[in-house]
Amino acid sequence: MKLLGLDVGDARIGVAVAESGRPFAFGRGWIERGDGDPVEAVVELARREGAGLVVVGLPLRTGGEEGEQAAKTRRFAAALEKAGLRVEFVDERFTSRLAGQRLAHLPRKKRREKGRLDEAAAVAILESYLESRG
Template sequence: MRIAVDWGKARIGVAACDREGILAFPVETVPTKDRPIARLARIVAEYEPVEVVMGLPVALDGHEGIAARDVRAAGAQLAEAIAPVPLRYVDERMTTRAAARALHDSGRDSRHQRQVIDQAAAVAILEHVLDQARSTGGHTGGQGEQQ
């Protein structure tokens, strides 16, 4: 099992996958104003993942700007709070846009998207990680997984 985190200025989307690493699903949207590190640490403790992946907002040209530095700073705090569970960063280019498009295409009213867009982006990040693991022959789930 893995947990994905899509860190935003106002909200943090959280997603998880099943133990076999087949299905990614939304977990929760955590407001950034309400001690988000403590809440995320509780989610990690509850789900007991083999790792946490955190979306890193990399620019289209590949450089890391202010947003990426902010995510890395939050990630450092989260990594400390969830140790020994490893945290790694994954390129999240286009995941929020893809999540918004998918929600729109499924008929979701745009006024209600904010409540789920961050979770959908976290699902997209996690699906990307799972797809990469499958394409390289790596393990996608947590059962017997080597780190």
């Protein structure tokens, strides 16, 4: 089964894909939140990729509690479920830092490109999910 990983932010949604049972995820770019309906865009992408599950990074605070951003993410995930997608969450507390480290080898201009960090964070979220499932 294919999996779709999302790093849901206010401006962009980073996207990654993976096969269940495999340890690696691959970036699929990002969705700009201002370019139409982001739920519709994710539903279309999941259909195109043949994804049976959407893994959404849940932004918890350092102590593990949920804040406003987690509430926004849960509302977005609920809209995905209402549209017919199966959704699971994974703790994304340290994925942005990991994503930044993974992008360190890129030239500065490419590394600072809007959306690049969101895509890398989606990859880290999905790989974290895959690792937790063995």
